[in-house]
Amino acid sequence: MYFKMRHPRYLPTLPSPPNPYHPLHYLSDLHYPSTTSSTAPDSAAAAATRLHSCSDPLELSQIHAFVLRRNLLHLSFHWNSLMRGYLRLSIPSASLQLFLHMTRAGTYPDHYSLPIAVKAAFTTFSFSIGHQLHSVAIxxxxxxxxFSESALISLYAKAGDFILANQLFDENPHRNLGSWNALISSYAQAGHSSKALSLFTHLRRIGEIPDEMTLVSIASACGTLGDILLAEQIHGCAIQARTTLDTKLSNSLIDMYAKCGxxxxxxxxxxxxxxxxVSSWTAMIxxxxxxGNPTFALELxxxxxxxxxxxxxxxxxxAVxxxxxxxxxVEEGMRNFEAIVEGRVKGVEATEAHYGCVADMLxxxxxxxxxxxMxxxxxxxxxxxxxxxxxxxxxxxxR
Known part of the structure; x- marks a missing residue:
């Protein structure tokens, strides 16, 4: 093995989440309902429900403070839910910090917490931490x-180390579809489309049935290659594998066919x-x-x-x-650009990409x-x- 075994306590100290979202920041401001037991079932159930539905960093921080105060963090379920919540709200450093605290508190990681921590590591490009998480997994x-294997494959592939990603993949003869998907999607995202397609062919040859993630990744790889015959085969494979094409897969097929001309x-x-x-409309536009059909794009x-x-x-x-x-x-383009700059396109702020399009147009x-x-x-x-x-x-x- 490439990595020495390390005890979780040697994981490096990670940066704390931004102060406004730090759970301890709110401890003095919260009002906790009285209860005869610090682990009353209704408190745990309420915390669990809120963790799954939370969509605001401030609210998640308050829930975090609540479970700390109620001594609920001896349950791995709540650790995992909190880590997943911070990751979902794009605060991966907080997920990593929680994983560190969990191991120091004596709660062992499980097959849910480890993949969350690994995903947080590659989201923040903390690949050295990812290596240590691999040791913890072992x-x-x-x-x-x-879940752990596919997360680790994605970690190494995102770090550009496809040798280690493939080693992990090859070492497990009983790998499941998740590991195939991790490697195929990593190759596709890195622009190694031919390797992604080769792996997909191997998967089909051994009788594995691709799922939505497999097909989305392979459609992306095919679009990059611009091979229309291959694109039609992948579309046929998608129809064969699924009775209906869901929105995400259909969007990938639209993008694939468009890139193939x-x-x-x-x-x-x-x-x-x-x-x-919105992705469906955007891909088509x-x-x-x-x-070669910009007028129709604007009609759409x-x-x-x-x-x-x-x-x-x-x-x-x-796209517009x-x-x-x-x-x-030019006039229509300037009208649309001015609408963005003046805030008349809800939720859209002008970026360099918008300025670049207008500069190209002019x-x-x-x-x-x-x-x-400009x-x-x-x-x-x-x-x-x-x-x-x-x-x-x-x-x-x-000029």
């Missing part, structure tokens, strides 16, 4: 559990969807915008607004501005000086990609 006999097939998937979310955006069921997000607006740039519709019609002024007026330094695009327009116009 020590407690958790490294071969399906077949927006007609992407539209067929889109039109057959019983429920479309972006596909049309970048594959207008249709989305008219239906009123889904609100645009920042990626949708990037790209469509305007590719169609040469550059394409020869208004390079305006494009440069980029120079951004609140943050422009990336090399934005400047590279502008330089291309300067060369083409000679």
């Amino acid at each position: 020590k407690h006999g958790l490294s071969r559990h399906q 077949r927006t007609d097939l992407a539209l067929k998937v889109f039109d057959r969807m019983p429920i479309r979310d 972006m596909g049309l915008a970048t594959q 955006f207008r249709r989305m607004k008219e239906e009123g069921r889904v609100a645009a997000n920042h990626v949708t607006m990037v 501005l790209s469509a305007c740039a590719n169609a040469g519709l 550059g394409k019609v020869g208004r390079v000086r305006e494009a440069v002024e 980029v120079e007026g951004m609140r943050w330094p422009a990336s090399a990609v934005v400047w590279g695009s502008l330089l291309g327009h300067v060369r083409s116009t000679g």
Whole structure:
């Protein structure tokens, strides 16, 4: 093995969560209901219910303080629920801190807590901590559990260490679909599409049935390769494996077909969807915008607004501005951009991607000086990609 066995107490001290969310910050402000027992069933049940439904960092911190005060953290269930809650609310450092406190308090990690901690480690790019968590998993006999194994494979792959990721994968002859998915999705996300497809072929050859996660990952890999014959095979495999295509998988198929240049097939998937979310509309609009049909992309955006069921997000607006740039519709593009800047597109703030699209749009019609002024007026330094695009327009116009 590559790692020495380490006792959990040697896990490094992790940064505390931001002060406003630190659980102890609220201890003096909370009013606790009186009870004859610090572990009364109704208190534990109430805490569990709130932990699963909590969607606000402040509320989660208050629940954290409550379970500390009521001495409920001797139960691994509450440790795990708190760690999962902080991770869900994008405060992974707090999840890691809790894992450290849990082990120091004498509660052993289980097959739920370990994967949460590993995911928190690779979310924060704390790969050295991830290595130590691997040692903890070995020590407690958790490294071969399906959740722990898939989390560790994802950890090493995200760190760019596919040798170790593959070693973990190969060492377990009884690996389940979760481990296959972890490695396939990691290859796809890292741009190693051919390796992802090779692994998928192997999975099918041994008789494993892919699930939604497998198919979403492999559709992404296929889209990167732009192989339409392969794309149609994957779509057929998806239909074979599932009686109905859910929204997430359908979105991946739309994106895959669009990247393969077949927006007609992407539209067929889109039109057959019983429920479309913002990702469905965005994938279709972006596909049309970048594959030679920007006018139709803008028509689809207008249709989305008219239906009123889904609100645009920042990626949708990037797709819309790209469509305007590719169609040469400067006035419409500026109207949409001004709506973003002025806060008239709910929940969307102007980003470099939006500015970059507008600069590209202006550059394409020869208004390079305006494009440069816009980029120079951004609140943050422009990336090399934005400047590279502008330089291309300067060369083409000679200005």
